[in-house]
Amino acid sequence: MRPLYYEDGVLKLIDQTKLPANTVWHELKSYEQVAKAIKDMIVRGAPAIGVSAAYGIVIGVNGIVTDDKDVFFKELNNIADVMKNTRPTAVNLFWAVDRIVEKAYQNKDKSIDEIKKEVLREAQIMDQEDVENNRKIGEFGNSLIKPKDTILTHCNAGSLATCGYGTALSVIRAAHEAGKEINVFANETRPYLQGARLTAYELMQDGIPVTLICDNMAGYFMHKGEINCCIVGADRIASNGDTANKIGTYTIAVLAMENNIPFYVAAPVSTIDFGIATGDEIIIEERNHKEVTHIREIQLAPEGVNVKNPAFDVTPNHYITAIITEMGILYPPFSESIKSLKESL
Numbered sequence: 001m002r003p004l005y006y007e008d009g010v011l012k013l014i015d016q017t018k019l020p021a022n023t024v025w026h027e028l029k030s031y032e033q034v035a036k037a038i039k040d041m042i043v044r045g046a047p048a049i050g051v052s053a054a055y056g057i058v059i060g061v062n063g064i065v066t067d068d069k070d071v072f073f074k075e076l077n078n079i080a081d082v083m084k085n086t087r088p089t090a091v092n093l094f095w096a097v098d099r100i101v102e103k104a105y106q107n108k109d110k111s112i113d114e115i116k117k118e119v120l121r122e123a124q125i126m127d128q129e130d131v132e133n134n135r136k137i138g139e140f141g142n143s144l145i146k147p148k149d150t151i152l153t154h155c156n157a158g159s160l161a162t163c164g165y166g167t168a169l170s171v172i173r174a175a176h177e178a179g180k181e182i183n184v185f186a187n188e189t190r191p192y193l194q195g196a197r198l199t200a201y202e203l204m205q206d207g208i209p210v211t212l213i214c215d216n217m218a219g220y221f222m223h224k225g226e227i228n229c230c231i232v233g234a235d236r237i238a239s240n241g242d243t244a245n246k247i248g249t250y251t252i253a254v255l256a257m258e259n260n261i262p263f264y265v266a267a268p269v270s271t272i273d274f275g276i277a278t279g280d281e282i283i284i285e286e287r288n289h290k291e292v293t294h295i296r297e298i299q300l301a302p303e304g305v306n307v308k309n310p311a312f313d314v315t316p317n318h319y320i321t322a323i324i325t326e327m328g329i330l331y332p333p334f335s336e337s338i339k340s341l342k343e344s345l
């Protein structure tokens with residue numbers, strides 16, 4: 001299962017706002033449409049947003065008609081800014097946009113047509129690397145899973161959040177493929193319901209046993225001894241291991257420590273923001289209040305009620321047992337393990 005395909009100047013995105021009830025594909029032919037799709041969460045999940053933005057730039061630069069390199073690079077930078085202004089928290093978006101722009105500059109002495117081809121090639125490499133990295137995350141993470149474990153996950157860090165196979169769900173997939181007879185508990189993940197709508201759907205499609213629970217039930221099942229470990233994805237990991245992920249992740253991490261349950265983060269190295277020291281520097285996206293007061297078009301809350309809707313929270317590093325990346329498993333103290341990882345790049 002993949003949420004995105006690029007073909008002949010068109011980015012095809014499965015509409016994740018409509019899953020699982022309806023499978024609707026959008027065909028995007030302008031970079032503005034791609035930016036809007038990221039903003040509206042038609043595509044979501046840190047790695048999927050990054051690669052979609054990269055293809056958005058490909059589509060954008062294809063539309064630049066000029067022989068003047070200064071004009072070309074000025075327009076490229078404008079397109080990159082539009083992409084970066086979609087969602088603030090997942091660093092993969094900024095990482096992907098910067099990587100594409102840098103590729104263009106590295107090839108600035110070539111013809112504009114050739115620069116456009118290099119930009120496309122780079123987006124395709126990122127797309128392919130994402131799936132390869134996810135497979136490696138799965139292999140490393142599988143070593144932490146015992147036969148018959150029940151694993152709690154939050155939000156959707158699966159195929160739908162990446163270019164395929166997932167991050168947190170890659171560990172789950174790898175353990176399942178290894179015949180470990182695991183079970184998954186999926187938090188529904190209010191307000192956007194990525195757990196109920198996307199994680200439950202994709203695990204069922206793969207025949208992986210999944211039980212859906214409301215977010216506020218996680219502590220109950222941990223206390224009863226029914227959860228063996230937690231695995232979540234990440235949107236941005238600071239140099240000290242503090243991790244931004246879907247709102248509610250922090251609550252699970254605290255509950256996991258209280259109940260002596262390992263809490264794992266699974267993410268590619270592109271999710272680590274080496275430029276920030278701690279999670280305090282991470283910008284948390286505030287989304288439309290209607291996501292809280294309504295479920296789809298049905299209003300649940302009284303008209304005019306005050307609402308807050310932060311889309312992410314930051315889990316302090318001391319709640320995290322390990323961070324699983326495609327380059328290996330990082331253990332505390334994360335400031336040191338992340339520093340060594342950076343030096344090895």
Ligand code: MRU
Pocket residue numbers: 044045046047090154155156157158161162166167168194232233234235245246247311
């Ligand atoms: O708001 P979303 O759905 O984009 O948030 C997604 C998450 O928080 C995921 O856990 C994270 O991006 C990792 S996806 C592999």
